[in-house]
Each structure stands twice: as C-alpha cells, then as structure tokens.
Amino acid sequence: MKWTIQELVKLENINNKYEGTIDFSSKIEGTDIVGITPVQVAGEFEIYDNSEFVFFSDIKCEIVMECALTLKEVIVPLEFSVEDTFSIYEDENNFTIEGITIDLLPIIWSNILLEKPMRVVSEDADEEFEYSNTETKKTQNAFANLRPHGH
Numbered sequence: 001m002k003w004t005i006q007e008l009v010k011l012e013n014i015n016n017k018y019e020g021t022i023d024f025s026s027k028i029e030g031t032d033i034v035g036i037t038p039v040q041v042a043g044e045f046e047i048y049d050n051s052e053f054v055f056f057s058d059i060k061c062e063i064v065m066e067c068a069l070t071l072k073e074v075i076v077p078l079e080f081s082v083e084d085t086f087s088i089y090e091d092e093n094n095f096t097i098e099g100i101t102i103d104l105l106p107i108i109w110s111n112i113l114l115e116k117p118m119r120v121v122s123e124d125a126d127e128e129f130e131y132s133n134t135e136t137k138k139t140q141n142a143f144a145n146l147r148p149h150g151h
Helices: 005-012 105-115
Strands: 002-004 017-022 033-036 039-048 052-066 073-087 101-103
Touching (some): 005 039, 039 105, 052 105, 073 105
Antiparallel strands (some): 002 101, 017 039, 033 052
C-alpha cells in the first residue's frame, strides 16, 4: 500500500480503488496486543489540486488481547473506517508527504492502535476471578482507639 505521487495521479481517473491484506504480526511486540489476524484493507482515494491525497479506508481484523482480570486471551474483532489526508504542504490536520511516495502501512497500523480497546475482560472473568478483597470484614470505627481528651 505504497505509491508514488505520479502513480496516484495516473490511477485517479482509471482506478482509484485499492485493497489488500497486510500482515502486522511483526509489529505487535511492545504493545498489549498478543496476536493479530491478517488485516483486510479496502478503500479509495481522491486527489485535490495535485497536492492533497485523501484515502478513505475500511479496515478489518481480529486482535488478541489479555483479559485484564484473568490474563486469558480474548479475541477482539475490529472493523472501522478512516479518512487520512496526505498533503505536500505542512498542516497539523494532515500527514505531510515526505519525498515522492505515500505509504499507508504505518497509518493503518496507527489506526489499529487507536481503535483497539484500552483493556478487555473475558466473558467468564467474573466467574473465574475471585475477589480477594470482598470478604466481609467488621468495619471498625476509625476513632474507637482514641483516648478521650483530657486524660
């Protein structure tokens, strides 16, 4: 999913659609993602004034994360759409095109990291996870051991 600007300009009126399957399994190290299926990406692009390239992408995959309570692996389906704009001009709302190529792969990976949940809990976590702090303890009055004033 990498094109030169010239390729995109040529393709715009012929076929402005793209699709592919990407393997991001080598990128999960150092994240809280334990596994990831091949990512399906499909979309189309538009060009404005030969300086702005807008990509409309549909991204679909499944990631595996550990349950926050039991550390069991939980499959998390992700399916979302994004719009990413690349521009030859520096702008805080767009990605700046450096050189003559546009590479969607790092942008797709960042979108997956943004879309994934912060934490997951497996469906049966409540049954498996023992709440060690929920034993009923006698509540003590915090002032019970204080001596009366004046002694």
